[in-house]
Amino acid sequence: MTEKLIIIGAGMASGRVLEHLTDEAPDAYDITLFNAEPRGNYNRIMLSPVLSGEKAYDEIVTHDDAWYADARVTCRFGERIAQINRTAKTVTTENGDVLAYDKLLIGTGSNPFMIPLPGHDLQGVIAYRDLEDTQDMIAMGPDNKVVVIGGGLLGLEAAAGMAARGADVTVVHIMGHLMERQLDEAAAYLLRKALVDKGITVRCSANSKEILGRDGHVRALLLDDGTELPCDLLVMAVGIRPNTALAQDAGLAVGRGIHVDDQMITSDPDVLAVGECIEHDGAIFGLVAPLYDQAKVAAQTLLGASGRFVQKELSTKLKVTGCDLFSAGDFADAEGREDIVFRDPARGVYRRLVIENNTVIGAVMYGDTADSNWFFGLIRDKTDISEMRETLIFGPAFQGGSPQDPLAAVAALPRDAEICGCNGICKGQIEDAIAAGAADLGAVRATTKASGSCGTCTGLVEQVLAVTLGDDFVMPAAASVCGCTDMTHEDVRRMIKSQRLTSMPAVWQECGWKTSCGCHICRPALNFYLLADWPLEYRDDPQSRFINERKHANIQKDGTFSVVPRMWGGITTPDELRAIADAADKYAVPTVKVTGGQRIDLLGVRGEDLPDIWADLNAAGMVSGHAYSKGLRTVKTCVGTDHCRFGTQDSTGLGIKLEKTLWGSWTPHKLKLAVSGCPRNCAEATCKDIGVVCVDSGYQISIGGAAGMDVRETTLLCQVATEEETIDVVKAVTQLYREKAKYLDRIYKWMNKVGIDWIISRVFEDAAERAALVERFEVSQSIYRKDPWAEHATERAETYRPVADLSLEAAE
Template sequence: MQKLVVIGAGMASGRVLEHLFETAPDAYDVTLFNAEPRGNYNRLMLSPVLSGEKSYAEIVTHDDDWYSANGVTCRFGEAVVKIDRDRKVVVGQNGEVPYDKLVIGTGSAPFIIPLPGKDLPEVITYRDLDDTNAMIEAAARPGSRAVVIGGGLLGLEAAAGLRMRGMEVTVLHLMGHLMERQLDEAAGYLLKKDLEDRGITVLTRASTKAILGDGKVEAVLLEDETVLEADLVVMAVGIRPETRLAKDAALAVGRGVEVNAQMQTSDPDVLALGECVEFNGQLFGLVAPLYDQAKVVASTLLAEPAAFVTKELSTKLKVTGCDLFSAGDFAEAEDREDIVFRDPARGVYKRLVLKEDRLIGAVMYGDTADGSWFFGLIKDGTDVSEMRDTLIFGPAYQGGAAVDPLSAVAALPADAEICGCNGVCKGQIVTAIEGGATDLGMIRATTKASASCGTCTGLVEQVLAVTLGDDFVLPAAQSVCGCTDLTHEDVRRLIKSQALKSQPAVWQELGWSTPNGCHVCRPAINFYLLADWPLEYQDDPQSRFVNERNHANIQKDGTYSVMPRMFGGITTAAELRAIADAADKYNVPTVKVTGGQRIDLLGVKKEDLPGIWYDLNAAGMVSGHAYSKGLRTVKTCVGTDHCRFGTQDSTGLGIKLEKLLWGSWTPHKVKLAVSGCPRNCAEATCKDVGIICVDSGYQVGVGGAAGMDLKETERLCDVPTEEEALEVTAAFVQIYRENAKYLDRPYKWLAKVGLDWVKAQVVDDLENRRALAARFELSQTVYRKDPWAPLAAKAESFAPLADLTLEAAE
């Protein structure tokens, strides 16, 4: 068996190994070096890890089991020192490995601007998981500020993630508008405006002069002498091919490692691919051509004919929840004409660039659904003169009138590109469907379409719908998990109609294929049974996520967060003393005031959880349930007690709401706020339930959001009294609890059922509202309890934690 050594465990080389093992699993004995202490993961998904939406475990592409199953010898955490081509040996830090064939996938290195202060420890780049973790750690420090140098994709993703972690963030960009390589000035303006709406300061035409600080970063100095205070500086100004090993090995190197169409370097036994290579004078940064290169490398290693060909590329990106698309040439010139569509209210902008009746460029912001169709017109050089008047409206409007959008997808040719990252066309997806891939997961497994950045998911689903017709099941109707064909909605209905009151009853009566369910369905079924049969169903702790089982939030280092409840954000001197005493007694490293008006004790050891909660319970405090799918906080302003603008007792109402709702389990976390006047100091208009106090009473809004999706609450009703506000809130939480899909926040559930339906149930039907509120109160006789309270009654027994195992956070 020949020996293959691969340097670099990135996405491109990982795809090479996939092709190799799928085609000829016994062709090579593979050794894989990686300077990072880990294998292949999806670097496109580092931004969700930074923002907290995903964990590292969720973006791993090849885990230890995959490498083991394919017989790969992994040299992770070991840098390659030298390539000795004469002896055909790769020299690592821990020894030599001989090769018959060598693949160089060293990627790129971030460019560091040679500024004074660039070597301070808080100046980092954004290229890998270690950089991401460094940013997460910096963001955890209270009141920290970041300056991101560079307004390209990576810089903006870093800024967005840090902002979501709570940092004050300023982006500095040298050019006149953001992402100038992908966007024109108008689209760049919209992106800047959107980022500023999210609390990120953006300075264009900003040139950095120096990074200031004595041993640590303190500020950034601009050329115009502006000084920006900073605790962290992220440089995201560009990348350069990592060619040092290739140069030292005397391989041909220009701007990158030079390769031919078979991805061979100047040494035919040494291949290279990815961001480190140069082909026909061109460098590569997008994932789509890298995956094309991976196919060619695998073919070359197996002595099969293949050649890498550069293609016209489109860029479909998602920055901080903003959809962007660009393709072709959109520079201004006298021989070109523009077609522009603007919808300021929706934040939508589209610009098409035509030359001699051909579409040569497209820029889209906010609505990119037709990007693939426009890209096809650009690639094919289609004469668009006949559709000139309706071209901007996309394929659904060709012929002068709107048609079913699926008809436009059906009309796409087989070679129309659907997934740009993986180079998957419509024909490949249709072939996969005809071969039995009938849902999105199977399409991803078969073709890899939508498996990378995910922006083409909607288009892939449309191809599924067109090809399968009536047999296609929309994602909203997909089954709970692989154990059943039933949807969440089906299961909820059957649990009620068949009076199923235990998990074994669900598994048995509803035909579960797995005897005891799986990690996906068990938490959902456990919640549905709790919601429908609160007095009869016994909660199953092992069917909850690890945080809910341990009654504390696990942190990245394996310690826990302890957060006692502070009703309405009110505390006392005695409570503060108890918290301070607990922090000293258990050596708590970080004590933080949260955005929900509470105090968080961070870094508590697992074995100290029972003890610290015993002490806090003894002081009269209960769990803040910061880990739960349930009520988190009720944020308040001071209201009429202290504020000269207050119209009602917002603090008092907030305390009553929290005492009414605390301990309740819901499909997802629920946050409330009460503002004492329309000045809205408690930020009630972006909560799951937000109440604004006015002279005439209380305005109740629902369905707000302030995460990746930013959404204002919708007005549910106005009520004149506190009692009615409490009743309406309890009824709304209960109808959400009884009807929503598990893990849907209220705003997502409202988008499915409609606010009018909720109003009819909660506002218009007074009898039904009171019945909902009564059912909520009934369930609270079971729910409303502190999970740590038994420790106060029996201090010598810390049994509740004895059988818990430490697992990865959800």
């Protein structure tokens, strides 16, 4: 007979227990779930976005009715448990129903602490704890005054959410600076400044004396200096206390919380507890990460496995009112400790590291927390920082003697580096999920739960995706270009052309950019659009390109690089092969690979060796294969009439001509071509961005193929009689693609938007338009086509440049 499990409380900890149980042993228990709230599990961390209007409640529901039904969980929501009888092994509801259990799990969470000020029981005095509280705050608008007592995370999120809805909000905090447990005074100053800029009044070192009312409803908060702060709503956000009343009445061992051992078992072997209601080895818990660890152990205990809960070093990475915050370890002043501090007032960035005995013991970051996981790893592992002290404050991108790219730093992270603190997900787990087919953020989140709780690690998860998938990674689609603007790609491009905007500052100004310097998403797009529309007026900004295009090599998962010299049409010579072999020996290249694009790839080149290996290959007459670029990659060919008895045209010769024509060109995404000498299609021309199939009567040109994560056959564009016509059509369609396509759209995506008939009308049927496109293409090529490897000395200066020019990399 199936054992009966009763769970009291449908919070985030007990919800995670349910997930583990139903995933690992769905038939192990007959489960009944009680919750005092009239609903099931939702992500309480995300109540703040609901308050501010960024999300709807439905978006933060973790388990809906269908989930509970599929899991065969009996739900009794809106029902409180009045009593636990441990002797009879029963629970009694407030309605008098008595239910028996074999195992009981308590997840009653915590209660908000309400300061017992005179007047605290007036209407309009609330905590910030659940959906009902949030709905009360949502009702506050431009005609309302609100006072929030408490300058911690919850209080500030409450204040920011109501201010976003137009309410007049004042925060009252008894301590000298905000969030004193997480931030030092300097970081708190920046946070306070940001709140004031949002129209929120902040009063620190302010002591509340009494809550004043009228007709039973709150009207003002009286401070002990006699100041009255009028309000229609007063929110107390001053902390929480474990909800232990039910457990205490049942005779369980209780201190500050319900006592549990390492298996999450209480003083009764048949009763377990998890979440904010427990006490383990003298500690109580408020962050979600340890709650999820407890849930995993509790599920193992219920299933007879040998799990063990271990308290870990914790960090706090939070987003308050749009400002990123991070703190970890001990950052209090004490004898024998040193500080390393970085301030950038213009960007609102602050970092402080506390050093003791050549180890980092504490860190506080405000405004830019991209490197927080790395710093937390140093604290947790007690890493000796003696050798990196001079560059330590700048983060992992500056270790090893020269500034690196942030994606390189992510690539170099070990597999056990923690990425998602809430769910305890490391880099290796994300890589394994990607290898199993998770190709975007949603799939990784569904598989691993990384970024699924507070969401602050989302950018880091996307960086792991980008490093692992390379060109196959596509940034999530959004209505606007990025968070810097509300305009779409199409809107921005229209403005650039119609208003003749020829510089990034002009675009930022005229298009109303929310930040004055763009971010790592919009800057590469703007750089491309300006380059495509105004090649004579605009100059390419190398620092607005992605890492591979800046390094002129492909970053690999271990932080090394892949170097691919160009082989025109897949043709090489003994001298070129000797040069490649010599370079591989000289720079200890671990892997030499023949690529699918008929070239040779040198894999595992160290970043510091790139300029020198480029110079050696250049000296042998070889140039960059642009295997990293948003531009022409390869032109794959078969041997054609030179050697093949089926060949109808000189496919090799045409492929070489096309590659030398398009070499060095830039496009919205990578561009791959192929020329097959006959319809047998040995060069696989019908799955390339642009493909040419030679036939007896000439050349069939088709576009829109792909052979990556999307597999697509090309669509016929036209058939022409001569090589010259073929080259002109390819030039024209390439130029039209870069003038009209959205940045990071492959040709097939652009073709699906505009239609093949429209493209045919421009590049084939309209001879004058084709000629104009060809002319614009040739003008651009004459200006910008160059071999970046040949300029390795200049490139080295750009790649390893001073700290002040790292805004884009820091964002990435």
